[in-house]
Amino acid sequence: MGALEAIRQLIRQGYRARPENLAGMALQAAELLGVTTLVIYVVDHQQRELLPLSSTRSPAGPAIAIDGTLAGRAYSTIVPAPGTLDTGEHTLWVPLLDGSERMGVLHATASGPLDEQSVTDLTTVAAMIGELVVTGDLYSDTIERLRRREPMRLAAEMLRARLPPLTFATSRTVIAGILEPCYDVGGDAFDFAVNGDTAHLASSTPSGTAPPVACAPSSWPP
Incomplete structure (x- = not known):
């Protein structure tokens, strides 16, 4: 009660x-x-x-x-x-x-x-x-x-406003991503969409190194 x-x-x-x-x-x-x-x-x-x-x-x-x-x-x-x-x-x-x-x-x-x-x-x-x-x-x-521990550059501010949730989970799949450095990005970004039984992942990076994004089978919640 x-x-x-x-x-x-x-x-x-x-x-x-x-x-x-x-x-x-x-x-x-x-x-x-x-x-x-x-x-x-x-x-x-x-x-x-x-x-x-x-x-x-x-x-x-x-x-x-x-x-x-x-x-x-x-x-x-x-x-x-x-x-x-x-x-x-x-x-x-x-x-x-x-x-x-x-x-x-x-x-x-x-x-x-x-x-x-x-x-x-x-x-x-x-x-x-x-x-x-x-x-x-x-x-x-x-x-x-x-949540901010230092000033955030304009590019990072604009990018964070467009990011999907950093973690998404269903009973079958977990998707997680993060950008570092998070206060001064250089164009790196990621996106995802889950439609039915399909998870679509995308990442963009001028430096040639993809931002850390992971997608794995899940037994969520633990």
């Missing part, structure tokens, strides 16, 4: 919410889910760090590296990662997804262990929050500024 009510509350608030409101909305949802805190982290464009959204009740904390951390494990494997803080509180990192596109993670803390139902509830709520993050990013620069 807690997860259902949390989703209802997020939907009601989401109609008029700004990206600046999302961190506070997550904290309100935490009360319905029986956890102490819920903090939203979004990934930077190079997929090296996870960056927290802040609010008046939840001041911005430090960025978290993806490599070698529980947060990064949840982001990379798309599987919730439990742990314990130095204070004795129990913690859970839940992947934040838009479909199969990884947007970041949701961090929950609780005074006691989180059972299987709690993990399921938090995963469900994370899916709703992921949708709100994507929607807010369409009409505001708040989340985009946070």
Whole structure:
């Protein structure tokens, strides 16, 4: 019942919410889910760090590296990662997804262990929050500024606006791609389309080296 009510509350608030409101909305949802805190982290464009959204009740904390951390494990494997803080509180990192596109993670803390139902509830709520993050990013620069770790050149700005999702998955296929460097591209690009049973891939690169794009059979979700 807690997860259902949390989703209802997020939907009601989401109609008029700004990206600046999302961190506070997550904290309100935490009360319905029986956890102490819920903090939203979004990934930077190079997929090296996870960056927290802040609010008046939840001041911005430090960025978290993806490599070698529980947060990064949840982001990379798309599987919730439990742990314990130095204070004795129990913690859970839940992947934040838009479909199969990884947007970041949701961090929950609780005074006691989180059972299987709690993990399921938090995963469900994370899916709703992921949708709100994507929607807010369409009409505001708040989340985009946070995800950028350095200025972006005009060519990169224009290209990123035309890229498809960096990750797409069905029960049979996973497609993933990324551009590096992402802040100053030289014309490299990729595109894909999935029509029926056929996946079409295309890449363009003036340098002669194709941007990294992979397509493989899938057993998604893991």
